[in-house]
């Protein structure tokens with residue numbers, strides 16, 4: 001519980017970033033939306049399952065998480081949907097899949113990781129904040145590296161990228 005509280009505190013202070021990347025690929029625009037994929041970065045506010053995928057049997061892998069909408073735990077730190085889910089629904093795209101779970105990312109991927117910090121471990125250290133464990137690893141920078149890796153492996157993503165910051 002102490003670990004989760006620390007993660008939550010760091011989240012509140014340092015993150016994040018409802019960073020939302022909507023990728024627009026020319027020629028693939030559908031009638032009801034001009035977006036063909038969503039890429040999301042952030043912390044537990046946006047995490048649709050990366051944390052739960054990385055850590056077996058965590059709190060959010062068990063009820064009552066997910067009860068309200070999905071009727072099962074999905075790895076979201078919510079009993080219902082997250083903002084990213086509502087955005088995906090609104091623009092007519094599938095719910096954004098957690099990157100660490102693998103799969104088909106042609107419609108986007110979610111890199112958000114619960115407890116992620118925007119700053120690196122070293123930068124936080126300068127402010128007297130010391131991070132340990134997964135908090136060190138899954139920072140915004142790491143998430144962007146995952147995104148770059150995904151872009152390199154999908155030639156179809158070489159399109160017109162539009163960045164939206166909330």
Ligand SMILES: *[C@@H]1O[C@H](CO)[C@@H](O)[C@H](O)[C@H]1NC(C)=O
Pocket residue numbers: 057
């Ligand atoms: C998951 O964690 C809970 C609470 O610690 C425990 O009761 C349960 O047996 C665990 N389940 C598995 C499959 O390890």
